[in-house]
Amino acid sequence: MDGFFHNGFTAISWGNIIMIAVGLTFIALAIVKKWEPYELLPIGVGMILANLPATGLLLQPHEAGSEFGSAGLLGVFIEYGLLRYTILPQLIFLGLGAMTDFGPLIANPRLFLLGAAAQVGIFIAFLGALALGHFGIADFGLKEAAAIGIIGGADGPTTIYITSQLAPELMGVTAVAAYSYMAMVALIQPRIILTLTTKKERQTYMKPQLREVSQRERILFPIVCTILVVLLVPRSAPLVGMLMFGNLLRESTVVERLVEAAEYSLVNIVTIILMLCVGASMPAEVVMNPGTLMILALGLVAFAAGTAGGVLMAKLMRLVSKEPLNPMIGAAGVSAVPMSARVVQHMGQKENPRNFLLMHAMGPNVAGVISSAVVAGAFLAIIG
Amino acid sequence: MEFDWTWVQAWQITYRSIGLVLVILIILTLVTWLIGAIIRRTARRGNKAGSGSEKTKSTQ
Numbered sequence: 001m002d003g004f005f006h007n008g009f010t011a012i013s014w015g016n017i018i019m020i021a022v023g024l025t026f027i028a029l030a031i032v033k034k035w036e037p038y039e040l041l042p043i044g045v046g047m048i049l050a051n052l053p054a055t056g057l058l059l060q061p062h063e064a065g066s067e068f069g070s071a072g073l074l075g076v077f078i079e080y081g082l083l084r085y086t087i088l089p090q091l092i093f094l095g096l097g098a099m100t101d102f103g104p105l106i107a108n109p110r111l112f113l114l115g116a117a118a119q120v121g122i123f124i125a126f127l128g129a130l131a132l133g134h135f136g137i138a139d140f141g142l143k144e145a146a147a148i149g150i151i152g153g154a155d156g157p158t159t160i161y162i163t164s165q166l167a168p169e170l171m172g173v174t175a176v177a178a179y180s181y182m183a184m185v186a187l188i189q190p191r192i193i194l195t196l197t198t199k200k201e202r203q204t205y206m207k208p209q210l211r212e213v214s215q216r217e218r219i220l221f222p223i224v225c226t227i228l229v230v231l232l233v234p235r236s237a238p239l240v241g242m243l244m245f246g247n248l249l250r251e252s253t254v255v256e257r258l259v260e261a262a263e264y265s266l267v268n269i270v271t272i273i274l275m276l277c278v279g280a281s282m283p284a285e286v287v288m289n290p291g292t293l294m295i296l297a298l299g300l301v302a303f304a305a306g307t308a309g310g311v312l313m314a315k316l317m318r319l320v321s322k323e324p325l326n327p328m329i330g331a332a333g334v335s336a337v338p339m340s341a342r343v344v345q346h347m348g349q350k351e352n353p354r355n356f357l358l359m360h361a362m363g364p365n366v367a368g369v370i371s372s373a374v375v376a377g378a379f380l381a382i383i384g
Numbered sequence: 385m386e387f388d389w390t391w392v393q394a395w396q397i398t399y400r401s402i403g404l405v406l407v408i409l410i411i412l413t414l415v416t417w418l419i420g421a422i423i424r425r426t427a428r429r430g431n432k433a434g435s436g437s438e439k440t441k442s443t444q
Contacts, residue, residue, distance in 0.1 A: 383397060
């Protein structure tokens with residue numbers, strides 16, 4: 001009877017208690033503030049479960065050895081879904097593809113350049129993390145720096161995919177940083193946009209309607225995109241291939257049931273498992289160190305620099321563009337679909353009520369998803 | 385003083401990745417634009433031919 005009560009309470013540390021409190025905060029933010037509830041709620045629960053001692057939930061099959069039934073549920077998901085095979089983020093990409101409308105990008109392909117420019121944050125954070133490692137402030141090498149830098153892509157599944165392959169011990173923190181900054185897009189981006197643009201630029205009127213994109217173009221886009229990108233960066237195939245496969249399902253209009261499954265059932269099931277795993281990757285002994293704060297700070301730098309890169313590229317394109325171009329749409333080049341496009345739409349309407357920038361911002365927004373997947377593939381090819 | 389190869393690697397990774405991303409996205413931009421242009425031109429020709437035959441029909 002004595003041991004029955006002793007187990008948990010005697011083994012719990014102050015670090016565990018702090019992390020449980022963080023988990024509860026995440027749950028509260030999801031329920032009360034509705035901040036990324038689909039992600040933060042299961043992450044919060046995973047965090048709490050990971051920090052309750054002696055549960056065995058995190059025991060991975062390779063640690064459990066040959067004893068049947070001894071591996072924990074979360075340990076199995078983490079080992080097989082993330083560390084060993086990295087299946088979960090790829091399945092999320094399949095669902096994302098089924099949900100994404102590439103129409104605005106196909107109608108105006110030069111918007112690809114805004115998606116590319118917004119990836120600059122990844123490289124700034126990458127070099128920043130290396131500098132911290134170089135001066136002995138943190139224990140970051142090339143792999144850790146790449147995992148931290150990718151937060152600047154503002155794409156949760158890409159961040160998880162890269163981190164689980166290059167620096168699995170950082171996965172929880174980088175994923176939480178990516179999702180948190182995505183949730184805070186409306187707080188971070190407007191300040192940067194206001195700093196880098198004049199009132200006149202922000203008021204620039206763009207015609208609300210884009211050219212109509214034919215179904216043939218919509219079908220060819222994912223096929224051509226996959227072949228070209230994968231031929232140039234083969235390691236981006238898991239992400240780009242799945243994204244474009246999902247999109248082809250959607251645009252083919254002949255497999256409605258598959259689209260529905262990919263868009264709802266698959267994404268929902270995988271989100272539950274993936275987010276629980278992300279939360280569960282944050283036991284106190286892994287997270288409670290100064291490196292975590294540095295990762296969060298570098299992630300913010302990456303995100304802000306990405307936004308700035310997109311806006312500055314849009315300003316440059318404005319100089320050579322025949323049609324008027326509102327530089328605010330560059331900020332949507334950081335993936336964060338569709339939050340950053342909504343921020344641009346909201347700011348655009350505030351500055352000029354005639355402006356309807358949502359569709360213009362969706363172009364760079366989806367270009368950002370492709371670009372960050374390409375950078376991820378490049379990192380894996382060069383560093384992995 | 386020992387030379388730190390990590391920085392050389394880091395710069396190589398940075399410019400190779402940036403170069404790769406730019407090249408890919410420029411190619412994608414051009415290819416997407418080209419496919420769109422070809423499809424629109426084909427559709428316009430089809431429409432013209434269609435309306436031509438309509439005309440012929442109505443004149444007949």
